[in-house]
Amino acid sequence: MRKHTITLLLASLIFTSCTKKLYPDRSQFIPDGGVVPTVQLDKYRSVQKRKGQQSDLAVGLAISGGGSRAANFAIGVMLGLEDIPLEKEQDVLDQVDYLSTVSGGGFAGGAYITALFEHEYFKDTSVFSLRAYLDKQIQKDLRESYVKSLIKGNLTPWYWFTKINDGDALEKAVDDHVLGYKRRKKEDGTARSILLGDIFISKDSLHQPVRFPMHFANSSILSTMAIFPFAPDVLERYGVNGYTHRLKRIRRDSIDPYQIPLSIGIKASGSFPVLISNSILCSQLNHDRCYLHLIDGAMSDNIGYYTALQVLKQDTAPRKVIFIIDADTEGNRYTFSNREAAKSAIAVYSRLASSGLDARRIILERDLTEMGKRFGIYPVFFSYNALIRNNPAIPPAKIFVKKEQTRLIKLMKKNLDELTNVDLQILYELVTNIGTKYSITDEEQDLLLLTGQKIVRLQKKEILNALRIGGQ
DSSP states (O other), X not given: OHHHHHHHHHHHHHHTSOOOOOOOOOOOSSOTTOOOOOOOGGGBOOGGGSTTOOTTEEEEEEEOXXXXXXXXXXXXXXXXXXXXXXXXXXXXXXXXXXXXXXXXXXXXXHHHHHHHHHHHHTTOOSXXXXXXXXXXXXXXXXXXXXXXXXXXXXXXXXXXXXXXXXXXXXXXXXXXXXXXXXXXXXXXXXXXXXXXXXXXXXXXXXXXXXXXXXXXXXXXETTTOOEEEEXXXXXXXXXXXXXXXXXXXXXXXXXXXXGSBHHHHHHHHTOOTTXXXXXEEEESSOSSSOEEEEEEGGGTOSSOHHHHHHHXXXXXXXXXXXXXXXXXXGGGOOSSOSOOSOOOHHHHHHHHTTHHHHHHHHTHHHHHHHHHHXXXXXXXXXXXXXXXXXXXXXXXXXXXXXXHHHHHHHHHHHOGGGOOHXXXXXXXXXXXXXXXXXXOOHHHHHHHHHHHHHHHHHTHHHHHHHHXXXXX
């Protein structure tokens, strides 16, 4: 193994020391030390203009990556927030103004935006209920196996001779299911995709009503690893004039960023490196380098907190709250190893890919709490560790997954408050061992939806206190 490591080092030295000429180029869009474009909230009409909003309260909801696990857990948390009533027939979920999502978390944010959109699209006169849409469409849409779309994208011969790829097939599937295109087309025959202009209203559009929260799907720029929030003003600053939507490549001299579909941002945010082809946007800013390659937002911020903080800092409301849904399972890793020998170079190399994100997550809660004090933003965290924090019970030595899934689902559907401390310990083990993937079983989905609601109940007092005082 030592010989293998030495060989890798020698090869690295040989191939990194062959440059004999340099060709300086200072045409970088973001020069060394430059500022990465972020959302400018003053470009849009205020989300506080929505009906029933508390104009003195701004609430951001950040949803982490984690594939279908994150999507379903986040919807569970949102259902829990909807169950907490506020004044004037409002609930806590109603007060969420900004969604900042990453990867699988974008599926949850997209499903919520779609439910709100279709409530108006189909002129439903009843009071909006996310729970009603869970039964009607969301649970089915989030149970869809998006792995099938990726496989189809790799095995379809037509794609081999075009620039269409598996990632583009995933974008169409997201638009069809999560964002409801296929359902709307079936019901009225004249469907259109949900556009950024549906959720971002330009400050100049004085006669267009503000109806929905803003949804920022965050991806990462492959070349620089800079964060890329998918919002009209950011797209405009990058000069975007081309993209692929529903397997069709679109490119024009100029494109109104408000007319770009939301599905492109959600898919770009979930383009997990190597496994899913990265998203490609065209830009008119540089004719020699006119393509912008985007990968999973987790590479720059796996929680989605950065963009949420940026917009909350710009909001003028005196009370500010950030809800953080963390579906990450890395906190369940062992600190110590049972192996005495040094790890192989390949084993260490494979761990490096997520090392920066994992290291950041360890100090995230502390840093966000301190940052919140500085900017007057009150953070509330929803993560799996709420199940075992201050829980003195000891989990059983062995857990039979199928048996415990069935038992806990039945128990939680009956009464979320009946779980014992041991039940919470078992539940923690079950949900933290659901993998990061774009597919899910019925039992895993039920477990995650119910777990999200349970964790909200465990933190109900903290939630209400945060809304009451904000960052004051």
